[in-house]
Amino acid sequence: MRQSTNRTWLFDLDNTLHNATPHIFPHINRAMREYIERHLGVDADEATRIRQDYWERYGATLLGLIRHHDIDPRHFLLATHQFPDLARQLVFEKPLLHALKRLPGRKIIFSNAPRHYTEAVLSLTGLGRYFNAIYAVENVRFQPKPMLAGFRALLQAERLDPRRCIMVEDSLPNLRSAKKLGMKTVWVSTSSRRPPYVDVKVKSAVQIPQRCGAL
Known part of the structure; x- marks a missing residue:
């Protein structure tokens, strides 16, 4: 070139x-599941299904939550990307x-x-x-x-x-x-x-x- x-x-x-994959994605996935449980009033299994379904359909769980549940994207992103020990997880x-x-x-x-x-x-x-x-x-x-x-x-x-x-x-x-x-x-x-x-x-x-x- x-x-x-x-x-x-x-x-x-x-x-x-x-x-x-080893540390950060499991942390984010768990935080997203817990967020969906709290804000949509569903159990852990259903929250996991929703998170995965929207990720597969839209490329990002966030987009499905905005489209179908009117979730505030900034609140969601802040809540699901908190890493008190990020340096050790990288x-x-x-x-x-x-x-x-x-x-x-x-x-x-x-x-x-x-x-x-x-x-x-x-x-x-x-x-x-x-x-x-x-x-x-x-x-x-x-x-x-x-x-x-x-x-x-x-x-x-x-x-x-x-x-x-x-x-x-x-x-x-x-x-x-x-x-x-x-x-x-x-x-x-x-x-x-x-x-x-x-x-x-x-x-x-x-x-x-x-x-x-x-x-």
Whole structure:
């Protein structure tokens, strides 16, 4: 790939720049279940079913709660993303710092997580210094990935041509949306398959600088 700086990298956060599976996702899932129990008046099993159903249907539990239950998104996000011991829960590859430093082009965080949590993760890992902007879910009017409206809100705000953007994600539905808009796509996954809308697959974001020529 030509080493120009007129490309823009859009990076997801959870399970793309750090591993949220061991500690953070279980914490969030539990907090969401408890929130749904309290605010919808259902038991734990039904709350779990609702959380999972909305995540599968809309790409984010939040969107289903807004659409069907008129939940205040800011209240929900604040209540479900409280981490008194976040530093101990983070699983992060330190070589990623050097990899991002080597990566040419502008870099933006595009996450379905709330801004306070996103900023905390970036600060604790030291990743924040390598990003030019942060787009958390409230910055795209609570239109989370894979909804095209959220992508378009970011592109419009940053005046970006999607054909000059590269989306780095662990989520295939989100990459499918990026590809529909004309972006290049990088899938962070240990899977052996590679769908046609994925341009490059890496096991870790650390590998991206050495693989960017494939784009």
